[in-house]
Amino acid sequence: MTEEQKKKCHMIIHTHTVACSAGNAVPIPGVGIAADLVTMTTMAMALAGVFGGSVTEEAAKGLAVAALKRTALKQPIKVISKELAKLIPFAGPAFSVAVSATMCEAAGWAIANDLDKKFS
Numbered sequence: 001m002t003e004e005q006k007k008k009c010h011m012i013i014h015t016h017t018v019a020c021s022a023g024n025a026v027p028i029p030g031v032g033i034a035a036d037l038v039t040m041t042t043m044a045m046a047l048a049g050v051f052g053g054s055v056t057e058e059a060a061k062g063l064a065v066a067a068l069k070r071t072a073l074k075q076p077i078k079v080i081s082k083e084l085a086k087l088i089p090f091a092g093p094a095f096s097v098a099v100s101a102t103m104c105e106a107a108g109w110a111i112a113n114d115l116d117k118k119f120s
Helices: 003-024 031-050 057-074 076-087 091-119
Strands: none
Touching (some): 003 031
């Protein structure tokens, strides 16, 4: 991955992390996972463009689900507590946003590295 590609990936991943975090601020369990999937799907499609490729929406969903699954399997307690924390007023959604941002960031770089290998 070139420095220019890293800069573009950085911008895409951080922009989508902010959007993902906003979706996870909703204090309803389950909405966060939907926000994660939608944002990561669009993030995967944007990241593919950085490496000169393109992926269909279905392929992007597959990449997003795979990246989420890898991240969730490494940190299952965080994923479960992220959704359950929303039941706690004020502090719960804040915790959920923080965990979601961390997961989205990690998954975004995993997707970027996968796409770099695929299109290089």
